[in-house]
Amino acid sequence: MKKKEAVKVTVFGVVQGVGFRPFVYRLAKKLELNGWVKNFGLGVEIWLEDSNSKKFSKFLDLLEKNKPPLSLIKEIKVKKVKAEGFKDFIIKKSEPGETFVFISPDISVCDECLKEMQNPQDRRYRYPFINCTNCGPRYTIVKSLPYDRDKTTMKDFIMCQECKEEYSNPLDRRYHAQPVACPICGPHVELKDARTGSKIENPIESAVALIKKGKILAVKGLGGFHLICDAFNEKAVLKLREIKERKTKPFALMAKSLEIAERFVEVTPEEGNFLLSPQRPIVLLKKRKEIPNIAPFLNEFGIMLPYTPLHYLLMEDLDLIVATSSNKKDAPIIKEEGEGVEELCDYVLTHNRPIFMRADDSVMKVVNKNPLFIRRARGFVPYPQEVPSELKVSSNLIALGGELKDTISIYKNGYIVTSQFLGDLDEYKNFQYFEEALQHLTHLFEVKPEIIISDLHPDFRTTRFAQKMNIPHFQIQHHFAHSLAPMIEHGISPKETVLGVSFDGFGYGDDGNAWGGEFLICNYSSYKRFAHFEYVHLPGGDLASKQPWRMALSYLYELFGEDIPNLDVFADIEKKKIKAVLSQIKYKINAPLTSSCGRLFDAISYLLGIAPLEVEYEAEAPMRLEAISFPVENEFYEFKLINKKPIQISFLPVVTSILNDLKNKKDVSLIASKFHSTIVQVIKEIAIFARGKFGIKTVSLSGGVFLNKIILSLCEKILEREGFRVIRSINYSPNDESLSIGQIAYGLIKLKELKNEQ
Numbered sequence: 001m002k003k004k005e006a007v008k009v010t011v012f013g014v015v016q017g018v019g020f021r022p023f024v025y026r027l028a029k030k031l032e033l034n035g036w037v038k039n040f041g042l043g044v045e046i047w048l049e050d051s052n053s054k055k056f057s058k059f060l061d062l063l064e065k066n067k068p069p070l071s072l073i074k075e076i077k078v079k080k081v082k083a084e085g086f087k088d089f090i091i092k093k094s095e096p097g098e099t100f101v102f103i104s105p106d107i108s109v110c111d112e113c114l115k116e117m118q119n120p121q122d123r124r125y126r127y128p129f130i131n132c133t134n135c136g137p138r139y140t141i142v143k144s145l146p147y148d149r150d151k152t153t154m155k156d157f158i159m160c161q162e163c164k165e166e167y168s169n170p171l172d173r174r175y176h177a178q179p180v181a182c183p184i185c186g187p188h189v190e191l192k193d194a195r196t197g198s199k200i201e202n203p204i205e206s207a208v209a210l211i212k213k214g215k216i217l218a219v220k221g222l223g224g225f226h227l228i229c230d231a232f233n234e235k236a237v238l239k240l241r242e243i244k245e246r247k248t249k250p251f252a253l254m255a256k257s258l259e260i261a262e263r264f265v266e267v268t269p270e271e272g273n274f275l276l277s278p279q280r281p282i283v284l285l286k287k288r289k290e291i292p293n294i295a296p297f298l299n300e301f302g303i304m305l306p307y308t309p310l311h312y313l314l315m316e317d318l319d320l321i322v323a324t325s326s327n328k329k330d331a332p333i334i335k336e337e338g339e340g341v342e343e344l345c346d347y348v349l350t351h352n353r354p355i356f357m358r359a360d361d362s363v364m365k366v367v368n369k370n371p372l373f374i375r376r377a378r379g380f381v382p383y384p385q386e387v388p389s390e391l392k393v394s395s396n397l398i399a400l401g402g403e404l405k406d407t408i409s410i411y412k413n414g415y416i417v418t419s420q421f422l423g424d425l426d427e428y429k430n431f432q433y434f435e436e437a438l439q440h441l442t443h444l445f446e447v448k449p450e451i452i453i454s455d456l457h458p459d460f461r462t463t464r465f466a467q468k469m470n471i472p473h474f475q476i477q478h479h480f481a482h483s484l485a486p487m488i489e490h491g492i493s494p495k496e497t498v499l500g501v502s503f504d505g506f507g508y509g510d511d512g513n514a515w516g517g518e519f520l521i522c523n524y525s526s527y528k529r530f531a532h533f534e535y536v537h538l539p540g541g542d543l544a545s546k547q548p549w550r551m552a553l554s555y556l557y558e559l560f561g562e563d564i565p566n567l568d569v570f571a572d573i574e575k576k577k578i579k580a581v582l583s584q585i586k587y588k589i590n591a592p593l594t595s596s597c598g599r600l601f602d603a604i605s606y607l608l609g610i611a612p613l614e615v616e617y618e619a620e621a622p623m624r625l626e627a628i629s630f631p632v633e634n635e636f637y638e639f640k641l642i643n644k645k646p647i648q649i650s651f652l653p654v655v656t657s658i659l660n661d662l663k664n665k666k667d668v669s670l671i672a673s674k675f676h677s678t679i680v681q682v683i684k685e686i687a688i689f690a691r692g693k694f695g696i697k698t699v700s701l702s703g704g705v706f707l708n709k710i711i712l713s714l715c716e717k718i719l720e721r722e723g724f725r726v727i728r729s730i731n732y733s734p735n736d737e738s739l740s741i742g743q744i745a746y747g748l749i750k751l752k753e754l755k756n757e758q
């Protein structure tokens, strides 16, 4: 007999809780290989034995090709070992004490489960909680690790005999699928009248009928309740707007299928792929046909496809519905009854599988074929981010982010895990959600932080929270943290110096001013402010970000003093008010200085008659401006660089030219487009300048302004053509959601410094 050979294969990545071991088991059985498979701290280990070593490469080939849909292989290591004479292939129990285990995000129902659900012969025919190892709830139902049924919210559902058999058979698709269930033993849906609480028969069919009648329903999904109504029933949509206290903020839609979606929006092949991906995000897509009151003043609809079995059952008889998060104004998404969901709707379609961790839908656009996240939550959390090897330390740390659109990040064993979008923490309820998420992540991943990182802003709740914890606390400037986030994601070495271009609404500067149009020369440990937008006043402080006309006045004041020209756009504002704001600026009363790019967009949007007097949501004025613009590359307005240290970029000549164009009745869309390309031109010039001075090769783009598709795509194109490497967040949002990631990078450097001192 030929001598047995053996190899040990180590697979790193998201390979636990996703059906990887049974998949390996089936593959080994098929190829008649002996040995074992088991989970370990950072992945899966496989031992293979056979006299024909060619089978090993066949195995490895099929391992990568046919891996379970939810798994993510980061690295495979193969080592020759001495055969031990195994007679069979087995799944070994994991050893305790190995703690960093990845958890899969929540994933949409898979094709095989869907087929079963639609088959009248199947025992799960029309069962809204069908799932398997390749699909279903994960992150939102896990209470603690290891990922086992009794550590999830499925604990109280005792499996029936048939489910148990599927669950224990390594050859079954439901082997160790923790949320496995059927109509006999699993959760059930219920439809209730929101006022009286009385139950209604045939919950799903009745729910569909009620939606068609123009009623508003709260429907329990994976990470919380949606509020749902017929997208074409204007009365219902307006009623929903009243309930949510939203006049203009866009509503997300759920379409029955890609084909139905394409009737209302244009879908590129890449966008189609993201729509259909198992993560099922909301994708912003260019409008083809208007539907009133869904996304007023914008040129895109946010659309998603059904992702739970319940959605599929509901959408069998509906084409397009509004499906917006069920949150009261400035509070997180509602996950269970008892949190006031009844106050927001006519009927509640609920179920008895508890949600442990709430999570909103994720929202993205596609730019240059890559995702651009507006909100990262359900479907993507808690995918880990590996850090460059030179930054790895053995200690744990946590970073708390900023204040608006916050996330938190934890670091352990070379990986960062970032929470779902947590909302604006200046609202008390959202701050509770922040505490909930922090508690959950540190518990789940057993993180005992040695240091804690927060923003530089002294009054952020996160800063004060960090100060109260009894561990070393470091603060990092907002735009520096922004710039570091893409660097860590793209594995930039600590030796490299990068130009961080960070444009947003507001971040606390190290001179105490409100920054937001920043060019930083930086590496992970420090930065130098190389250039910034020239300071102007923020008349009224926070109020200036809500009332764009204040920013318009601020720019006009810089040009004309108190003697501003008579413009139509100010006709609706009392003369008295305008005078008061101008003297506020003149006497510097509650008019701090800002270099914000977002506020410049506000001013231009208002001057062009696009922005409302008062915005309802952050970035509304810039978003409306983007909606009427198109990419023009070679037409832009002249700006001025003031040769100080740091360099200051004056937009006063730009405002002057725009006022002239307005006077000459030039097309507003063209003016807006030229303004967009002016911003790109500024970035290009400063980048070339920085290369001449510091030899930088890489430009990191960050901050909420880069959610602007025109700015981002032109910027990537032009900078790449100039020979730069351009990096930006791909797996995270460039807005304040990514602050906590950049903060971790800085924290790792601080930890290393601390260790060296000891």
Ligand code: ZN
Pocket (backbone or CB within 6 Å): 109, 110, 111, 112, 113, 114, 130, 131, 132, 133, 134, 135, 136
């Ligand atoms: Zn499935």
Ligand code: ZN
Pocket (backbone or CB within 6 Å): 159, 160, 161, 162, 163, 164, 181, 182, 183, 184, 185, 186
């Ligand atoms: Zn069962």
Ligand code: FE
Pocket (backbone or CB within 6 Å): 478, 482, 504, 505, 506, 507, 703, 704, 735, 736
């Ligand atoms: Fe920011």
